[in-house]
Amino acid sequence: MLEQSFWDEMNASGGDVRSVYAKIDAWLRETPPDVLSARRSQAELLFRRIGITFAVYGSKDASERLIPFDIIPRIISQSEWGLLERGLVQRVKAINAFLTDIYGAREILRAGVVPDDLVFRNPHFCPQMAGRRAPHDIWVHIAGIDIVRTGENEFYVLEDNARTPSGVSYMLENREVMMRLLPDLFAAHRIAPVENYTDLLLNCLRSVAPATAAREPVVALLTPGQFNSAYYEHSFLADRLGVELVEGSDLLVRDDVLYMRTTQGPKRIDVLYRRIDDDYLDPLAFRPDSVLGVPGVLNAYHAGNLTLSNAVGTGVADDKAMYTYMPEIVRFYLGEEAILKNVPTWRCREPDALAYVLDHLHELVVKEVNGSGGYGMLVGPHATREERAAFREKLLADPVNYIAQPTLSLSTCPTFVESGVAPRHVDLRPFVLTGANGSRVVPGGLTRVAMREGSLVVNSSQGGGTKDTWIIEDPDMRALASFSSQRSV
Amino acid sequence: MRIVIRHEIEQSFEPPVKSLNQALRLTPRSHESQHVVRWRVETDGDSRLRLGEDAFGNVVHALGVSGVTSQLRIVAEGVVETFDAAGIVRATVERFPPGLFLRDTGLTMPDAPSREIAARISGGNMIERLHTLLLRLQHGETEARDDEAAQTNPQDTDEAEALAHRFIVCARLMGAPARFIAGYVLHPEEREGKRHVWAEAYVEGVGWIGFDPVNVICPHDGHVRAAVGLDALDAGATRAAPQPLSVASSVSVRRAD
Numbered sequence: 001m002l003e004q005s006f007w008d009e010m011n012a013s014g015g016d017v018r019s020v021y022a023k024i025d026a027w028l029r030e031t032p033p034d035v036l037s038a039r040r041s042q043a044e045l046l047f048r049r050i051g052i053t054f055a056v057y058g059s060k061d062a063s064e065r066l067i068p069f070d071i072i073p074r075i076i077s078q079s080e081w082g083l084l085e086r087g088l089v090q091r092v093k094a095i096n097a098f099l100t101d102i103y104g105a106r107e108i109l110r111a112g113v114v115p116d117d118l119v120f121r122n123p124h125f126c127p128q129m130a131g132r133r134a135p136h137d138i139w140v141h142i143a144g145i146d147i148v149r150t151g152e153n154e155f156y157v158l159e160d161n162a163r164t165p166s167g168v169s170y171m172l173e174n175r176e177v178m179m180r181l182l183p184d185l186f187a188a189h190r191i192a193p194v195e196n197y198t199d200l201l202l203n204c205l206r207s208v209a210p211a212t213a214a215r216e217p218v219v220a221l222l223t224p225g226q227f228n229s230a231y232y233e234h235s236f237l238a239d240r241l242g243v244e245l246v247e248g249s250d251l252l253v254r255d256d257v258l259y260m261r262t263t264q265g266p267k268r269i270d271v272l273y274r275r276i277d278d279d280y281l282d283p284l285a286f287r288p289d290s291v292l293g294v295p296g297v298l299n300a301y302h303a304g305n306l307t308l309s310n311a312v313g314t315g316v317a318d319d320k321a322m323y324t325y326m327p328e329i330v331r332f333y334l335g336e337e338a339i340l341k342n343v344p345t346w347r348c349r350e351p352d353a354l355a356y357v358l359d360h361l362h363e364l365v366v367k368e369v370n371g372s373g374g375y376g377m378l379v380g381p382h383a384t385r386e387e388r389a390a391f392r393e394k395l396l397a398d399p400v401n402y403i404a405q406p407t408l409s410l411s412t413c414p415t416f417v418e419s420g421v422a423p424r425h426v427d428l429r430p431f432v433l434t435g436a437n438g439s440r441v442v443p444g445g446l447t448r449v450a451m452r453e454g455s456l457v458v459n460s461s462q463g464g465g466t467k468d469t470w471i472i473e474d475p476d477m478r479a480l481a482s483f484s485s486q487r488s489v
Numbered sequence: 490m491r492i493v494i495r496h497e498i499e500q501s502f503e504p505p506v507k508s509l510n511q512a513l514r515l516t517p518r519s520h521e522s523q524h525v526v527r528w529r530v531e532t533d534g535d536s537r538l539r540l541g542e543d544a545f546g547n548v549v550h551a552l553g554v555s556g557v558t559s560q561l562r563i564v565a566e567g568v569v570e571t572f573d574a575a576g577i578v579r580a581t582v583e584r585f586p587p588g589l590f591l592r593d594t595g596l597t598m599p600d601a602p603s604r605e606i607a608a609r610i611s612g613g614n615m616i617e618r619l620h621t622l623l624l625r626l627q628h629g630e631t632e633a634r635d636d637e638a639a640q641t642n643p644q645d646t647d648e649a650e651a652l653a654h655r656f657i658v659c660a661r662l663m664g665a666p667a668r669f670i671a672g673y674v675l676h677p678e679e680r681e682g683k684r685h686v687w688a689e690a691y692v693e694g695v696g697w698i699g700f701d702p703v704n705v706i707c708p709h710d711g712h713v714r715a716a717v718g719l720d721a722l723d724a725g726a727t728r729a730a731p732q733p734l735s736v737a738s739s740v741s742v743r744r745a746d
Binding site: 123127128253287295296 | 508510512541543551553555584585589592593595719722730732
């Protein structure tokens with residue numbers, strides 16, 4: 001199991017260079033390591049200057065850290081992307097239908113497709129939303145769907161993020177840095193643009209504004225504040241969107257309308273792109289001790305004077321237990337098979353599955369149903385005997401809280417590390433925007449890379465890095481030939 | 490029994506606040522053993538009340554005040570006609586299947602003592618087990634109380650709340666959906682009743698049954714149900730933000746002459 005071979009996105013399984021990577025391969029061949037190294041230093045300098053850092057919870061020494069950036073782009077062809085895109089849009093459509101249903105008629109529970117208790121006892125199910133509809137029946141305006149690849153046409157969804165997915169600022173910054181750093185390599189490819197993401201996002205948010213909004217709806221971005229790990233992204237996005245970055249204390253609700261305090265008096269807000277969790281959103285409805293939220297904001301939402309993006313209670317659709325039902329959920333609402341596959345998953349809530357998982361801990365990845373960021377998980381093959389024993393106890397104590405998956409043979413991409421260019425495991429988080437006019441996926445996403453050799457954990461909180469993701473036109477062979485001859489002149 | 494209730498709440502804010510929003514759950518609804526004859530909720534000051542309903546079917550008044558406020562007075566009063574139903578609660582407004590009330594919340598997380606109590610109860614049907622729970626809680630949790638002291642002790646509702654939560658946690662561990670009830674009580678032998686909280690558990694084939702762990706009884710015709718929720722937070726009389734510096738309440742619960 002440990003000796004499994006991995007599919008490399010550049011070399012396939014040790015064979016010829018895949019055509020999409022031909023130019024990257026040529027570039028890597030003819031660029032001396034010291035030049036690559038210099039480029040990497042420049043990249044780091046650029047990121048430092050931009051100030052793009054993130055905080056790691058629970059780490060004392062480095063409260064602000066730079067996410068390692070790898071200068072070798074990850075390449076995906078348009079035809080591969082087309083498949084991914086259709087699958088992503090389908091999945092988000094099903095998630096929105098699911099949320100409309102479980103907070104409404106609950107047909108899927110009546111049909112017995114998803115067990116009642118998985119919804120009603122889910123900590124992210126929000127009773128306050130029952131019987132309510134989201135504007136345009138869109139709950140998840142911004143989704144981040146984590147994708148892994150294991151082979152030529154083998155894509156799997158690793159997890160859905162339907163609450164407040166982050167990382168899009170890295171997608172945008174990585175692209176800018178790459179354009180500045182490697183303009184020749186950039187110009188040699190026809191790369192689909194991601195720069196228009198913020199325009200699309202703003203259009204999306206405005207399209208779901210309540211009917212009572214002004215003709216040009218006012219959007220604001222609500223952040224928990226500068227101590228949040230994603231604060232950089234919040235300020236970055238507010239800046240790019242051209243909207244106010246606000247904290248709870250800047251806002252007030254009067255007569256079920258949300259206002260922000262300005263020097264010219266209160267100004268109405270129609271759409272709140274909130275980057276704080278449900279629990280903290282409204283002390284009158286959720287945690288009464290929250291000082292991050294706005295008292296009465298849920299009333300404004302219920303009264304139809306405000307759109308919250310994403311809607312409240314979407315977490316019930318993205319937890320890891322619900323994930324296992326996603327193929328059935330797609331089938332139930334859309335009458336189609338899911339285009340993107342799920343990773344085979346054992347639900348430890350089921351006794352047979354639990355028994356299997358306990359017997360195969362050494363080869364499985366066990367995750368908490370509601371965990372994120374790579375915390376609270378066991379990577380069986382890499383764990384010590386003691387770690388496995390400790391996890392066995394946890395599993396037995398609370399099986400409902402866990403799922404297990406095989407250790408996937410995540411694809412690798414060439415990555416510039418200390419020892420030179422070497423394959424490292426990657427995943428991909430594309431962002432799906434859904435507004436009144438349908439879903440859009442910006443071609444690209446955040447590629448995360450596990451910088452340590454053999455590591456499968458790509459989370460930035462666990463030492464993962466990022467790469468720019470290039471969706472390029474399917475290469476045609478003549479153009480390739482001319483590129484090589486040009487370069488060798 | 491015809492019961493006259495008056496619940497007055499005085500809140501003070503220091504420093505004064507410029508705007509405030511509150512949710513008031515102070516309005517009983519009628520069901521089979523409880524008929525609300527008349528009821529009103531009023532506030533003073535420059536405030537507005539808007540009537541609504543929450544996810545659990547409670548009547549909620551959204552209270553909004555704009556303008557500088559240092560004192561706020563809220564009054565709920567009315568008359569309720571009640572009938573003894575041996576604790577069985579029927580024809581209530583239900584927005585969820587009973588299974589929802591198996592949910593854990595921040596205030597009703599299973600802890601070791603609850604697990605132990607629940608694990609030691611076995612045998613009989615669910616109603617019998619829940620009654621056993623009602624008895625065990627009282628004996629295991631609290632010392633004998635002086636009823637005089639209970640009347641005036643401000644800790645009284647805190648204790649009732651803690652016991653109701655404990656009952657809810659144990660009942661859920663035993664597999665019975667359970668929920669928190671806030672309201673009023675007037676015991677048959679007493680002239681003056683009070684604000685009170687208790688629990689309800691759901692038994693298949695019977696429905697929702699009230700359990701009053703402080704008094705070790707099932708609710709009788711002296712219990713008036715005002716709000717329901719997963720825990721005390723959902724059913725509390727007021728939820729305020731910003732929080733008042735101090736709150737004084739006075740409650741009068743009497744038999745109608």
